[in-house]
Amino acid sequence: MAPRLSPDGRRLAVGILTREGNADIWVYELERGTRIRLTTDGPQTIRPAWSPDGTRIAFSSNKSGNTDLYWKRTDGSGEGGVLLSRPGDQWLDSWSSDGQVLAFQELPPDGTSGRARDIWLLPLDADPFPFRISTFYERQARFRPGGGWLAYVSDESGQNEVYVSPDSGSGSRAPISIRGGSEPVWSSDGTELFYRNGNKMMVVEVGAEPSAASLPRLLFESGGEFETNRWMPYYDVSPDGERFLMIRRAGATESTGAEQIHVVLNWFEELERLVPTDN
Template identity: 35%
Template sequence: MNRLGYCRAFRAMLCVVLASVTGGPLQAAISLGEPRPLSTAIERSEKPAVSPDGTRLAFISNRSGADNIWVMPLDGEPTQLTHETRPEVQTSNPRWSPAGDFLVYTSNKGGTGGFDLWVISADGQHDEPLTVDPALDWMPAWSPDGKRIAFVSDRDGADGLWLTNLDGSGVTKIADLAYEPVWSPDGSQLAAYHIAGQADGIFLLSPDGAAPPRCVLE
């Protein structure tokens, strides 16, 4: 991985900033055209996630009276995937698996007193907790091979970046004060916003801890 991308929007133009791992930022602009509403419901719809094949959109909405995950084709109508009825339950951060057959998300519906990661099949038939801990587990990111999930948690008393296998085993902390993890395409590195002493910015992190965090953009 030799470049990182992040976005800034200016009116009808999307400004894509590519941060070179070895040098300064590069910049390119992509015209967005006219926005097209995918949902016209008056209820809240947020946290969109496009499927890997680009044909479906997962999002959170309270249109059923409580926070739930909904999935819709980009040219069709939404279908409710989870069926929570308690308005006090919060659900967020849906993320597709690389194959598009599962989603991982964050919810406090499990009764642990915290927010856990849950994994649900794309057809809604299987919905199981991945983490069970009275902590805040959030910002999940699926590894490219689909075998691990990186996430942010305060389970040891302070925010940090953690990894877990899909069966809930191998829960390991890899960095303190790291957020918004993104995997490299080959799964060898994670990029994250990281606070390290007096410095903060985008860092490259090793999933196995073999290399110290390296700042590529302050």
């Protein structure tokens, strides 16, 4: 679940779900093909986000009852620690490129009237503060590399759309997607914003002002064999912007009934194999 490439593109952090329904985070060395189990907290320890220097991973876990925010060193050493624990459920989205702020979506505690999911920001040296609170579902907050802006998804229009707003939490927002969009992921240089619309992968060129962003452009369309998710991006983009990392559903096996997940790194070669074209 929610694959995340390290800042240098050499490692992969991903949540792996067991047959029993528990989930923990594993870290893969892509060149060597090795892996370590980073967490053993369960029952749901998911949503990894790398620190900019690649030495720590923050994540969400419900090991204490509510879903709270934690961190651990990427080599598995040490015990890690708690980043935020409070009533309600806190679902991690991303880590700012300066390493100072985390973005997360909160499901308020029972009895909070009229609210769905809200986006909050957590400075590592201060208390969390709201970025977007409403009666709608706001989620999938992704900091722009280099700072300044935050992409997120809201259903305020009646369907999911991607927006960009100043990462300070103040100021106007700019709509990015057209006729639906979710799972925003920035390019490593912050000049492009990718998102999904069903099985379509779209891209928008974003300059200094998102309000002047380009029209969405179709990159490719799959046949539905790759996982998507309404709460968090189920793909990532390599630091050089040349490859997409996707999760492919292989289907249930006859012997165990378990679902097999394949990571696809060379997306464009895979796409040509699955969907041949004449040009």
